[in-house]
Amino acid sequence: MTDPLYMLADVGGTNTRVALSHGGTVLPDTIRRYRNRDFANLAPVLRQFRTDQGGPSPEGACVCVAGPVANGVGELTNLDWSIDATRLAEATGATTCAILNDLQAQGHAIGRLSDDACQVVMETPEGAQGARLVIGVGTGFNAAPVHDTAGGRFVPPCEAGHANLPINSEAELRLCNFVSTAHGFPAVEDVLSGRGLEQVYRWLSHEAGSSDEFLAAEIMARIDSDPRARAAVQQFIRMMGTVAGNLALIHLPLGGVYLVGGVARAMAPYMSEMGFAEAFRSKGRFSGFMGNFGVSLVVDDYAALTGCASYLSEQKALTG
Structure with missing residues (x-):
């Protein structure tokens, strides 16, 4: 029997990736x-893909969005787009439709990617198994636990990027006050995201009595020539370690923590030297316990598409 044809879409804040799969592949x-700015909403993107790709209508369609999904409707956090099952079916011609949060899709991909799709950040203890945790750092920030159960994989939706930033020093208190001026609340995403890195650089400039600022890509390009850029990246990485460690204690992902997203990948070369592991494990009397959690970086830019395909395949297997 031929695996069913699925249509998949990973909708980020800037771009949408669309693909087909045969079953989970x-x-x-x-x-x-596709660049989101070229379209009024997601449905025209999916119709454009069908025109570009051609071929028969898919049996199933699954999209994941960078934002909350509630009551079957996906809303993008950083873009005025939404999608529901009815519009998804109309745009794709599929009879089975699903809408996931982007981190849910990443969670469904874990363990179903190629061997070279992940890089080790912190070693996982030998024989470790149990729940896993996916943390996304890109245009925004989010996290989602991954549980394998007798009834299939369960990846609940979360909006972890909108929780409060942790504060471990007077300097971090000043950072929180600086980033909270926009809307009166210092959220994790205000620092741990692409625009967040820009905020950290602006804060360091402000601390030095300067008004210098750069885009995130420019800051990363200046890391070897601009001490302030290096300091911004180090502050970012240590905050990322602290938040990831906090989330590990909340969810106890003994099966491993997985970092995903373009900003997380950009930080990868500097995590070791700039203290990610130290910040992750700095939990007082629980610091030793933090050694139970391994951390990996997902380097496959299309992992969410694999997660969408895996989700549809699993649902088909469960429902017959």
Whole structure:
């Protein structure tokens, strides 16, 4: 029996990636990327993909969005787009439709990616198993636990990026006050995101009595020539370690923590030297316990598409 044809979409704050799969296997040659600013909403993107790709209508369609999903409706946090099952079916021609949060899709991909899709950040203890945790750092920030149960994989939706930033020093208190001026609340995403890195650099400039500022990509490019850029990246990485460690204690992912997202990948070369592991494990009398959690970086930029395909395949297997 031929695996069913699925249509998949990973909707980020800037771009949307669309592809086809046969069952849980994404077809690499079908992956296309569309700039969100060129479209009024997601439905026209999906219709454009069908025009570009051609071929029969898919049996199932699954999209994941960078924002909350409630009552079958996905809303993007950083873009005025929404999608529901009815519009998804109309745009794709699929009879089975699903809408996931982007971190839910990443969670469904874990363990179903190629061997070279992950890089070790902190070693996982030998024989470790149990729940896992996916943490996304990109245009925004989010996290989602991953539980394998007798009834299939369960990845609940979360909005962890909108929790309060942790404060461990007077300097971090000043950072929190600086980033909270926009809307009166210092959220994790205000620092741990692409725009967050820009905020950290602006804060360091403000501390030095300067008004210098740069885009996130420019800050990363200046890391070897600009001490302030290096300091911004170090502050970012240590905050990322602290928040990831907090989330590990909340969810107890003994099966491993997985970092995903473009900003997390950009930070990878500097995590070791700039104290990610130390900040992750700095939990007072629980610091030793933190050694139970391994941390990996997902380097597959299309992992969410694999997660969407895996979700549809699992639902089909469960429902017959």
